Amino acid sequence: AQRVTQPEKLLSVFKGAPVELKCNYSYSGSPELFWYVQYSRQRLQLLLRHISRESIKGFTADLNKGETSFHLKKPFAQEEDSAMYYCALKTSYDKVIFGPGTSLSVIP
Amino acid sequence: DSGVTQTPKHLITATGQRVTLRCSPRSGDLSVYWYQQSLDQGLQFLIHYYNGEERAKGNILERFSAQQFPDLHSELNLSSLELGDSALYFCASSPGTGPAFFGQGTRLTVV
Numbered sequence: 317a318q319r320v321t322q323p324e325k326l327l328s329v330f331k332g333a334p335v336e337l338k339c340n341y342s343y344s345g346s347p348e349l350f351w352y353v354q355y356s357r358q359r360l361q362l363l364l365r366h367i368s369r370e371s372i373k374g375f376t377a378d379l380n381k382g383e384t385s386f387h388l389k390k391p392f393a394q395e396e397d398s399a400m401y402y403c404a405l406k407t408s409y410d411k412v413i414f415g416p417g418t419s420l421s422v423i424p
Numbered sequence: 425d426s427g428v429t430q431t432p433k434h435l436i437t438a439t440g441q442r443v444t445l446r447c448s449p450r451s452g453d454l455s456v457y458w459y460q461q462s463l464d465q466g467l468q469f470l471i472h473y474y475n476g477e478e479r480a481k482g483n484i485l486e487r488f489s490a491q492q493f494p495d496l497h498s499e500l501n502l503s504s505l506e507l508g509d510s511a512l513y514f515c516a517s518s519p520g521t522g523p524a525f526f527g528q529g530t531r532l533t534v535v
Contacts, residue, residue, distance in 0.1 A: 350522050359426055360514065360526040367521075402467065406522050410480040412457060414467040 318343045320405045320415035328421045329393045337388040337418050339377075339403030348406040349379055349386040352414070355399045363388075363401070373397070393422045427451065428517050430527035438535055442503040445530045449496055449517030455479075456498040457523040458490055462511040473498055505534045 319342040329335045341347060351363040364372045366379040366386060377388045386403060403415040427450035437443055449456050458470040469482035473492035484490075487505075492498040502509060513530045516523030 348521060359528055360516070361426075362522070362524045365522060404522070407480075410472050410474070411469055411482060412472070412522050413469050413482070414459070416466045 318405060318407055318411070318413055320403050320413055322401075322403055322415040322418045324418045325416070326419050326421070328423055330423050331395055332392050335390045335393040335397070335420065335422075337401050337403075337420065339386045339388065339415060341384050341386065341403075341405045343384075343405055343407060345408045347379070347381075349377070350404040350406070350412070351375070351377055351386075351388050352402040352404060353399050354402070360402070393420075395422050395424055398422045426525040426527070428515065428525050428527040430513075430515055430530050432530060433528065434531045434533075436533045436535060437505060439505055439507060441505050441534075442501065443505065443532065445500040445502070445513050445515075445532075447498045447500070447515030447517075447527055449498070449515075450519075450525045453517035453519050453525065454496065455518040455520075455523075456492055456496070457516045457518070458498070458500050459514040459516070459523075460511045461514060461529070465511075467514075470500070502532070507534050510534045 321340045349366040353363045354360045375390045402417045406412045429448040431446045454475040456473045460468045470484045471490045472480040490500045516526045518524040
């Protein structure tokens with residue numbers, strides 16, 4: 317079965333501290349992984365996708381097929397990073413399923 | 425502004441009724457995805473259209489249907505509505521793979 321898990325519902329870190337948002341997936345085929353962010357009272361936004369190997373707003377994520385993980389990392393958290401973060405998996409059938417999300421709170 | 429427009433923003437209707445939600449994708453985007461978001465179920469994938477053709481279906485109920493028109497806008501039809509259908513319905517468009525630009529959602533309340 318295809319599934320995305322984000323074990324932390326809530327994550328609090330201090331400003332300037334490193335942050336890691338965990339994402340694990342279950343899929344037997346070749347996955348494409350994404351991270352999305354939703355700031356308070358704003359629309360969902362695409363943050364990054366693993367195939368682009370990009371860094372957006374200081375965030376990076378590496379696909380680890382052995383551990384079936386795609387954790388989102390940032391070395392120094394900023395207050396403006398406080399938001400809801402969703403990890404998503406695209407299957408080969410063009411189905412894109414989302415994880416339950418992690419609410420990140422950066423404490424000043 | 426993502427360039428994706430959803431109408432209406434809010435909809436209140438009675439059980440048993442039928443409603444149509446509309447999504448206008450960003451100019452030039454061929455893909456439209458529909459999602460249902462509720463507190464208990466999170467973001468649930470409903471359906472994906474690409475250039476007028478259905479590409480993937482999620483756990484979409486038989487009471488729900490969708491289509492994408494030649495001008496690329498999409499409609500999600502929900503019929504025989506039940507209280508449990510109350511949710512936020514999102515659409516997203518994309519020029520490539522995966523949803524990229526999201527609408528603000530339609531908040532459906534079934535009473």
